[in-house]
Amino acid sequence: MKPSALCSPPSALWPSALALVALAAIVSGQTSPGAGIIRGRVDVRRVLTPVERRPSISELGTPVPHDPIDFTRSVVYLESAPAAAFADLEPQRARMDQRNATFVPHVLAITVGTTVDFPNNDHTYHNVFSLRGPKPFDLGRYAAGKSRSVRFDRPGIVRVFCEIHSHMSAFILVFSHRYFAVTGSDGRYQIGRVPPGRYTLMAWNEGSVRESRPILVPEDQGIVEADFTLR
Amino acid sequence: MDIVHIRASVPRRAAPLMIFLGVWVIAARAADAQELPSGPISFAGGRVTVGADVSFSTSTEKDDAAKPAESGWFNYTDYEHSTMRLARMGVTADVRITDRVSFLAEMRSENGDPPRPYALFVRVRPFKQRPIDIQAGRIPPTFGAFSRRIYGDGNPLIGYPLAYQYLTSLRADAIPADADELLRMRGRGWRASYRVGAQTAAPGMPLITAFRWDTGVQARIGPERLTASVAVTNGTLSDPRTKDTNDGKQVTGRLQWRPTIGLVLGGSAARGSYLADSTLAAMSLPAGAAGRSAQRAFGVDAEYSRDHWLVRGEAVRNRWEIPTLIPSINASSVFVEGTYKIRPGLFAAARIDTLRFNRLTTPTQSRTWDAPITRFETGVGYYVQRNLLAKGTYQYNRRDGGLVRRRSLVAVQLQFWL
Numbered sequence: 351m352k353p354s355a356l357c358s359p360p361s362a363l364w365p366s367a368l369a370l371v372a373l374a375a376i377v378s379g380q381t382s383p384g385a386g387i388i389r390g391r392v393d394v395r396r397v398l399t400p401v402e403r404r405p406s407i408s409e410l411g412t413p414v415p416h417d418p419i420d421f422t423r424s425v426v427y428l429e430s431a432p433a434a435a436f437a438d439l440e441p442q443r444a445r446m447d448q449r450n451a452t453f454v455p456h457v458l459a460i461t462v463g464t465t466v467d468f469p470n471n472d473h474t475y476h477n478v479f480s481l482r483g484p485k486p487f488d489l490g491r492y493a494a495g496k497s498r499s500v501r502f503d504r505p506g507i508v509r510v511f512c513e514i515h516s517h518m519s520a521f522i523l524v525f526s527h528r529y530f531a532v533t534g535s536d537g538r539y540q541i542g543r544v545p546p547g548r549y550t551l552m553a554w555n556e557g558s559v560r561e562s563r564p565i566l567v568p569e570d571q572g573i574v575e576a577d578f579t580l581r
Numbered sequence: 582m583d584i585v586h587i588r589a590s591v592p593r594r595a596a597p598l599m600i601f602l603g604v605w606v607i608a609a610r611a612a613d614a615q616e617l618p619s620g621p622i623s624f625a626g627g628r629v630t631v632g633a634d635v636s637f638s639t640s641t642e643k644d645d646a647a648k649p650a651e652s653g654w655f656n657y658t659d660y661e662h663s664t665m666r667l668a669r670m671g672v673t674a675d676v677r678i679t680d681r682v683s684f685l686a687e688m689r690s691e692n693g694d695p696p697r698p699y700a701l702f703v704r705v706r707p708f709k710q711r712p713i714d715i716q717a718g719r720i721p722p723t724f725g726a727f728s729r730r731i732y733g734d735g736n737p738l739i740g741y742p743l744a745y746q747y748l749t750s751l752r753a754d755a756i757p758a759d760a761d762e763l764l765r766m767r768g769r770g771w772r773a774s775y776r777v778g779a780q781t782a783a784p785g786m787p788l789i790t791a792f793r794w795d796t797g798v799q800a801r802i803g804p805e806r807l808t809a810s811v812a813v814t815n816g817t818l819s820d821p822r823t824k825d826t827n828d829g830k831q832v833t834g835r836l837q838w839r840p841t842i843g844l845v846l847g848g849s850a851a852r853g854s855y856l857a858d859s860t861l862a863a864m865s866l867p868a869g870a871a872g873r874s875a876q877r878a879f880g881v882d883a884e885y886s887r888d889h890w891l892v893r894g895e896a897v898r899n900r901w902e903i904p905t906l907i908p909s910i911n912a913s914s915v916f917v918e919g920t921y922k923i924r925p926g927l928f929a930a931a932r933i934d935t936l937r938f939n940r941l942t943t944p945t946q947s948r949t950w951d952a953p954i955t956r957f958e959t960g961v962g963y964y965v966q967r968n969l970l971a972k973g974t975y976q977y978n979r980r981d982g983g984l985v986r987r988r989s990l991v992a993v994q995l996q997f998w999l
Contacts, residue, residue, distance in 0.1 A: 399623045399624065399627065400627065401620040402621055402627060402630045403621075403630075404620075404621050404630075404673065404732065404998070404999075405621065405630050405631070405632050405673040405674055405675035405685055406675065406685070407673050407675075407685050407686075407687050407700045407721065407731060408700075408729035408730070408732075410716070410721060410723065410799065410801040411706075411713075411714030411716070411801040411810075412683075412714050473842065474842060475842055475843055475886065479925055480925065481925055481926045481967060482966075486924075486925040486926065487925055488889070488924070488925040490887075490888035490889040490922065491843060491889075491891075493843060494842060511967055516620060516621075517620065519620075
């Protein structure tokens with residue numbers, strides 16, 4: 351991916367970029383029994399302003415507060431992966447809560463075929479939807495304690511919103527392989543069972559790839575360290 | 582008509598454009614010049630949030646005073662614009678001064694008019710742990726529900742409910758000398774004139790205007806499940822004012838209950854003096870008649886939503902006193918609207934709406950004091966992106982009076998907001 355393209359709107363470029371993963375894998379990766387580990391830390395130094403609700407001009411009082419969004423979570427993944435990586439994907443189940451008018455987690459990374467549950471844990475309606483990307487959907491309004499789900503069958507990036515609460519948003523990254531990881535609260539990540547080979551490691555944060563680098567996973571089941579600083 | 586304009590030093594037509602461009606520049610800069618944001622712009626550590634709302638609508642109907650036989654004025658507003666042919670730009674701001682004090686404002690321009698403050702108030706939460714809020718300034722309406730749906734996507738159609746937009750033949754600055762004069766104005770709310778008070782012809786008043794907010798103090802108490810609100814303002818529902826033109830303040834109250842998630846029930850009442858002192862002073866009234874200048878209104882509203890459905894309805898009963906007429910004049914309005922999402926980004930909506938008036942009897946005639954009107958509007962909306970909405974509607978109006986009694990029209994609208 352060209353650096354200039356990394357700054358483009360995710361909805362426009364990302365689905366195709368992630369779809370390329372599948373194509374690239376066929377020609378680049380080599381499966382080997384001596385799988386390695388890629389790990390490191392992503393230091394997010396970008397100043398990200400949370401999406402606030404629209405000014406509550408028409409409210410008769412102070413709106414109910416909502417939880418802050420954790421922008422520090424990033425996704426690190428291999429741009430290309432061995433062809434065998436696509437064969438062993440099994441249907442998974444994931445969860446994105448709606449809690450205190452915030453999607454939790456704010457970033458979810460899944461494999462193709464995963465079904466994501468969207469439980470409502472607030473005492474108000476939510477209406478989860480996505481207009482673009484690999485899976486447009488609209489779950490309608492449902493109350494506390496209820497949950498609805500969506501199965502994602504195509505790779506790409508899904509922007510998730512709530513129709514009722516304008517500040518609520520989240521990302522779901524759907525991969526066609528399993529070589530990805532979401533960073534923890536300390537920024538650390540680990541991608542395991544990576545077959546030896548040359549890859550391009552991508553670091554994604556809040557809608558776009560911020561940095562990429564070539565890496566070599568050796569034949570001796572070694573550990574590859576790769577840190578990123580995203581500005 | 583108490584309309585306050587902020588006079589800018591820039592040319593009249595350029596002011597709204599400059600506001601719009603200013604918001605755009607801020608937005609682009611805040612987004613690091615990579616993409617336009619889909620949400621409001623926030624800066625100063627989240628203490629300042631700026632939003633924008635822009636809409637353009639046009640329709641097959643064009644009201645023209647030079648062609649009275651062809652113009653129905655069904656969608657005319659007290660700002661003398663048609664809601665179906667309107668370019669509107671608004672900029673909203675929320676400045677959080679402390680955790681419990683905020684300053685909120687909206688500047689709005691319609692059809693290139695100079696921007697005016699639609700909202701301008703301070704919000705105070707005196708006790709951090711108690712759900713009590715006080716707002717003062719040009720405040721949001723306490724009465725009813727529709728007039729607080731200010732953002733473009735709050736109205737699933739293009740037209741407005743009759744109670745909130747349709748101009749009756751009654752004015753705040755001029756009154757009929759007798760019942761016959763009032764009856765002569767049936768169906769002429771877009772341009773009414775009377776012998777008492779202001780002598781020039783001017784638009785009448787709606788039951789509740791959705792295009793201006795009143796000035797005063799408002800308090801809300803209670804958790805989200807059950808809230809009570811009360812406001813004291815300078816104007817009335819029909820004629821909100823920045824400065825009081827009479828000694829009578831309007832008192833408005835509202836009770837809102839959410840018995841279960843998805844259901845909202847509301848009840849509102851208001852009473853205030855709508856006639857200006859200058860209008861009353863122009864008359865020689867019998868003792869006691871000068872005090873007959875009140876507008877009273879009662880309303881109930883409900884909203885129910887589930888899955889892909891959203892249904893709303895409001896009923897308003899309104900009464901105006903006129904010093905020159907012994908019986909008060911009444912108006913009642915009911916509307917029900919529904920929205921259904923057909924698939925992601927696409928919805929259909931419809932509203933049925935009616936406005937009725939009580940009958941006046943004179944030695945020569947017995948008729949409703951204004952022409953009853955019924956409106957049906959239906960249409961579809963499509964979200965081009967999350968904050969860009971295209972709508973197309975068909976509207977049918979039927980009125981028992983006026984030169985044009987039936988009018989069908991098709992309208993389209995494009996809305997963008999941050």
